[in-house]
Amino acid sequence: MSWSVLIVNDEPMTRNLLQLMLKHVDFKLSEAEDGVDALNQVRQNRPDVLIFDVMTATDDGIAGYDALCYEAAAADLPMIVLSAKTQLRAIEQGMRDRVARCLSKPVSRSELIMSIREAVGAIPVVQPAAANGAGSGRIRA
Secondary structure: OOEEEEEEOOOHHHHHHHHHHHOOOOEEEEEEOOHHHHHHHHHHOOOOEEEEOOEOOOOEHHHHHHHHHHOHHHOOOOEEEEEOOOOHHHHHHHOOOOEEEEEEOOOOHHHHHHHHHHHOOOOOOOOOOOOOOOOOEEOOO
């Protein structure tokens, strides 16, 4: 089965890199440059999973996240946060109810693909053993 993935990032170079990482996997890829563009795309053609950066130049990714939470078309849309921010735990706490996974940049191709497959339910989620609570993790409310 081919899943659709919407990549939301304000940096064209980052969107291109993510496209390159995922193009040889059986995903239908689309892009949005900010939260407004993402909302419009979700309304027109709902993806199976959304990958987004929490901070963009044009809007606050958390505000974009909040807008998506109130959008009926995105009611149960799995979201993966991809961020250069170092405080991923704070991001996770603020978005606990909807985020399938928080990943820090740079992310490996294998981790990104595994995260997408987990988010769409293609593979079971395995909770990592967290020695000190640092690093990326899966969120289950």
